Every structure is written in structure tokens, then in C-alpha cells.
Amino acid sequence: MKPRYSLFSLARNAMNYHKDWERAWRSPNPKPEYDAVIIGAGGHGLASAYYLAKNHKMTNIAVIEKGWLGGGNTGRNTTIIRSNYLQDPSIAIYELARSLYEDLSQDLNYNVMFSPRGVLMLCQTQHEFRAFQRTAHANRLAGLDCRMVTPQEVKEIVPIVNDDPNCRYPILGAYYQPRGGTGRHDAVAWGYARGADAMGVDIIQNCEVTGIQRDGGRVTGIETTRGVIRTRKIGVVTAGHVSTIMDMAGVRMPIESQCLQALVSEPIKPVIDCVVMANTVHGYISQSDKGELVIGGGTDPYNNYSQRGSFPALEHTVTALVETFPIISRLRMLRLWGGIVDMTGDRSPIISKTPVDGLYVNCGWGTGGFKAIPGSGWVFADTIANDRPHPIAEPFGLNRFQEGRLIDESVAAAVAH
Amino acid sequence: MLVVKCPVCGAEGDETDFHAGGQAHIRRPASHDPAHVSDEEQRDYLFIRINPKGLHFERWRCDRGCGKWFHAARDTVTLEFKAFYGITELPPADVIAEAKGQWAEYFAKRLKAEKQA
Numbered sequence: 001m002k003p004r005y006s007l008f009s010l011a012r013n014a015m016n017y018h019k020d021w022e023r024a025w026r027s028p029n030p031k032p033e034y035d036a037v038i039i040g041a042g043g044h045g046l047a048s049a050y051y052l053a054k055n056h057k058m059t060n061i062a063v064i065e066k067g068w069l070g071g072g073n074t075g076r077n078t079t080i081i082r083s084n085y086l087q088d089p090s091i092a093i094y095e096l097a098r099s100l101y102e103d104l105s106q107d108l109n110y111n112v113m114f115s116p117r118g119v120l121m122l123c124q125t126q127h128e129f130r131a132f133q134r135t136a137h138a139n140r141l142a143g144l145d146c147r148m149v150t151p152q153e154v155k156e157i158v159p160i161v162n163d164d165p166n167c168r169y170p171i172l173g174a175y176y177q178p179r180g181g182t183g184r185h186d187a188v189a190w191g192y193a194r195g196a197d198a199m200g201v202d203i204i205q206n207c208e209v210t211g212i213q214r215d216g217g218r219v220t221g222i223e224t225t226r227g228v229i230r231t232r233k234i235g236v237v238t239a240g241h242v243s244t245i246m247d248m249a250g251v252r253m254p255i256e257s258q259c260l261q262a263l264v265s266e267p268i269k270p271v272i273d274c275v276v277m278a279n280t281v282h283g284y285i286s287q288s289d290k291g292e293l294v295i296g297g298g299t300d301p302y303n304n305y306s307q308r309g310s311f312p313a314l315e316h317t318v319t320a321l322v323e324t325f326p327i328i329s330r331l332r333m334l335r336l337w338g339g340i341v342d343m344t345g346d347r348s349p350i351i352s353k354t355p356v357d358g359l360y361v362n363c364g365w366g367t368g369g370f371k372a373i374p375g376s377g378w379v380f381a382d383t384i385a386n387d388r389p390h391p392i393a394e395p396f397g398l399n400r401f402q403e404g405r406l407i408d409e410s411v412a413a414a415v416a417h
Numbered sequence: 418m419l420v421v422k423c424p425v426c427g428a429e430g431d432e433t434d435f436h437a438g439g440q441a442h443i444r445r446p447a448s449h450d451p452a453h454v455s456d457e458e459q460r461d462y463l464f465i466r467i468n469p470k471g472l473h474f475e476r477w478r479c480d481r482g483c484g485k486w487f488h489a490a491r492d493t494v495t496l497e498f499k500a501f502y503g504i505t506e507l508p509p510a511d512v513i514a515e516a517k518g519q520w521a522e523y524f525a526k527r528l529k530a531e532k533q534a
Contacts, residue, residue, distance in 0.1 A: 254464035
């Protein structure tokens with residue numbers, strides 16, 4: 001058992017100039033066989049492994065990662081956490097995730113810096129105002145703590161917002177989820193990794209999957225750059241690369257991989273203490289604890305595996321936010337990056353069994369996966385352990401695309417997820 | 418920034434002058450009798466996509482030029498265009514030869530069908 005992080009461990013290590021901190025997780029060699037293997041050590045994969053071990057006592061499992069853990073979209077998003085989606089199945093899974101985030105730091109003994117600072121979704125056209133009213137009613141029926149706020153309240157919550165009623169997209173109100181907010185994305189990956197590792201899960205980095213072995217329609221193992229690993233259960237949690245992995249098992253996916261960019265400004269004094277999403281003009285913004293403005297927008301419109309986005313998409317996002325927050329117009333931008341997101345036709349995720357026995361898939365989180373990590377891992381672990389969809393995962397099955405049972409969040413959420 | 422060239426009017430511009438229209442060569446299942454279209458075929462038509470890491474075939478529209486749709490072959494890793502060709506055409510033979518996986522299967526099937534017809 002690993003020593004717990006606490007004020008005392010901090011003080012004790014301070015005596016040794018912090019030279020004796022134990023490693024947060026091991027770097028084991030792969031065993032020849034596991035009870036289950038998760039492909040992809042991002043937030044969703046690590047959370048799945050953690051809950052497999054914790055809730056279902058499956059500790060002889062491995063998480064395989066071609067790069068380093070948390071190095072994909074988990075470390076590339078804008079860390080927004082909210083659950084105010086329109087459709088009931090979405091509300092169920094995102095609210096499960098948001099509520100798990102509330103005491104995740106205590107559960108993991110790792111500070112994920114969950115900050116329920118409030119998420120404000122601006123209404124800048126009449127259409128958007130009515131659409132969010134509809135969402136507000138749906139969310140109230142589902143018991144979410146959310147409400148519509150007036151332009152005056154918006155100005156009180158975000159004093160830097162442009163409240164000129166004559167601008168092109170005036171603020172007509174906003175939809176507010178005070179219990180939403182942000183978290184520390186790397187810490188979520190690291191915390192789950194440390195927690196899973198402590199229960200005996202092998203996290204194997206720098207190990208790329210090159211094939212999926214099958215026998216008579218069920219999986220028997222995976223081929224990797226570090227040899228063959230036998231297993232009867234495989235969970236594929238590889239976001240932008242899900243099509244390439246599933247292709248190895250002959251399963252075609254309703255997914256397109258595109259690049260989503262984010263950027264941060266130079267650090268400045270606190271100017272904004274909540275998350276603001278401006279979906280009509282298409283940008284979202286918050287301020288990190290370091291003082292950087294964290295900015296995100298829309299994806300490039302074409303398939304891309306390069307983790308580099310285009311300039312026009314970036315320009316569009318920044319233009320939108322300068323219009324909404326004129327005081328940021330002279331800020332210099334510090335860093336920008338791209339992540340490869342897995343987009344489904346209805347912009348809802350896939351958490352599912354597949355036509356291949358023992359092969360499970362958790363993907364399609366598109367531009368909004370970070371907020372769902374704890375809930376996604378929770379229901380996916382249950383799905384793998386019991387070989388049937390968890391009730392919350394059931395509506396997100398692959399079969400919805402042929403049954404026409406779409407969970408349409410693409411229209412409901414307008415753009416930003 | 419992608420530099421796109423329209424094979425119809427010859428206009429060249431960056432990606433904001435064009436519209437990316439998604440995967441190419443998707444055929445709607447026969448619609449003269451909807452009862453003959455299975456749920457799987459309809460699903461494949463609407464949602465299942467070839468999503469290769471590498472050479473990909475797409476539809477683009479010459480938004481600020483002639484307005485015509487056309488086809489392009491593009492690498493999704495290097496973002497480099499390999500060919501532009503007409504909306505009713507197949508890619509040049511040398512580009513087809515570079516196609517891998519599901520695209521290679523698609524073109525093999527399509528060429529075989531055209532030879533028989």
C-alpha cells in the first residue's frame with residue numbers, strides 16, 4: 001500500500017528537501033496474460049481501470065498506452081466540467097460524472113483541484129435564448145441545480161463581459177450551472193493512475209497496440225510493440241485513434257477524427273472567476289489558477305490526425321471572444337495546441353459492447369470528454385465486469401445508429417460541448 | 418493552412434475559400450424501394466465513416482469560386498493534398514495504388530464492378 005499524501009507527509013518530505021517522494025506509479029513489464037486490458041491511458045481509460053479494480057475487484061488488469069499517460073486529449077482540453085445537457089441519457093451520465101468530481105480528490109487521495117466556480121452559457125440570439133430555456137426546463141425536470149439568469153446578473157457574475165445592447169450579438173441572458181466549473185486535467189489522469197496502480201493495475205506506457213487477436217468471434221489477446229498479451233476482455237478507450245484500433249478487430253465505427261485547438265494567454269490578474277461559454281460566436285473562456293486565460297473554440301472541419309490545427313479556426317475563436325470580452329484584445333497568447341477528437345454523428349459518446357465478444361468500446365466523446373471522465377469510467381468498468389451495459393451506458397450503445405435512437409446533442413448544445 | 422485547388426474552375430485558395438464536405442464516394446442505398454434498404458445499410462450510409470490515419474478521400478466545394486463540388490485525396494497526418502478530381506470521377510490510378518485498408522478494399526471493389534459493367 002502506498003503512503004497517503006497528507007499535510008504530515010508533506011512536512012516529513014520537506015525535512016528531506018523533497019528528495020524522497022515515492023513514485024506515484026510503477027513502470028511494470030507486461031505480464032503474458034491479464035483478466036482484462038484497457039487500451040488507452042487517458043482519463044477515461046485510467047478511470048475505467050480504477051473502477052474495475054475498486055468497484056469490481058478486478059485487479060489483474062493492464063492499461064496499455066502508446067505514448068505517456070494523460071498525454072492525449074486529457075492533457076489538451078480546457079477542463080470544463082458541467083452536466084446541463086438537453087437529453088435525459090446525457091444528463092444522467094454527465095451528472096454522475098460531475099457529482100463524482102465533487103469528492104474525487106478525497107476518493108483518490110490526490111488533489112484534482114475541482115473548482116465548482118460556475119458555468120455560464122451566454123444567450124446572444126433570441127433562438128439561443130429559447131433553446132437554453134428549453135434545456136433549463138429539461139434540466140429542472142431531471143433535478144439539476146441550474147437556472148436562467150438576466151443580463152444584469154450576467155454583468156454581476158462576469159463584469160468584463162460586453163454589455164452593449166447595440167453590439168452585433170448582445171447578451172440577452174444566460175444559462176447558469178453554479179455547480180459546474182473546472183478541474184486540473186493532468187491531476188485527474190495522475191490521480192486515477194496512482195489509485196489504480198496502488199490496487200495492482202499495471203500501467204504500461206510506450207507500448208503501442210498493433211493487432212487484436214480473435215478466435216471464433218471473441219477476443220483472445222492483443223499484439224503490441226512489447227509482445228503479445230493474452231486476455232479475454234479488451235476495453236478500447238482511444239479517442240481520436242478509436243477507428244484504427246477497432247479496424248484491427250474488423251469493427252467499423254461511426255466516428256471521424258478531427259483537430260480541436262485550445263490556447264492560453266499570458267498570465268494576468270484575476271478578471272473572470274467562472275467559465276463562460278459563448279456558443280453563438282463560438283468560444284469559451286476561463287481563467288486558470290496561474291492567471292492564464294484558457295480559451296477554446298470549434299474543431300477544424302476536416303479529418304486530421306496531426307494534433308496541429310489550422311489558423312482560421314483559431315482566428316475565429318479569438319475574434320468571437322474579443323467581441324464578447326473587449327478588454328482581452330491586447331493580451332498576448334502564450335501557447336496553443338491541438339488534440340484529435342472522435343466525433344460521432346449525434347455528438348454523443350459510445351459506451352458499448354461490440355459485435356466481437358469480449359471487445360468493449362468507450363469513445364466518441366468528441367469535444368467534451370474531460371467533464372465525463374469519472375462517470376464514463378464508472379459505467380464502462382461496470383459494463384466490462386458484468387458483460388452487459390450499465391443502465392446509464394445502455395442508451396449510448398453502438399446499435400443506436402442502426403435503430404435510429406440517436407441522442408441528439410449536436411443541435412441541443414449548438415456547438416460547444 | 419491548407420491550399421486547395423478546384424479542378425473545375427482552376428481557382429486556388431486557402432481552406433476558408435472552400436468548404437470541407439466530409440468523406441467521398443458515399444452512395445445512398447437504392448431508394449426506389451425503401452423496404453429493400455436494411456437498417457445496417459442505412460446506418461452505414463448515414464454514420465459509418467472510413468476514418469484513416471493517412472491517405473483519405475474527401476468532398477470539397479469551391480465556395481468562393483465556381484460553387485461546384487469536387488473530390489480531393491488528402492493525407493490526414495501530413496495534411497498534404499495528393500490529388501483533386503471531378504465529382505463523378507475516381508482518383509488518379511497512382512493515388513488509388515497508395516490507398517490502404519478500407520479505402521483499398523473500396524476501390525478494388527468499385528474497379529471490379531466497373532470492369533464487369
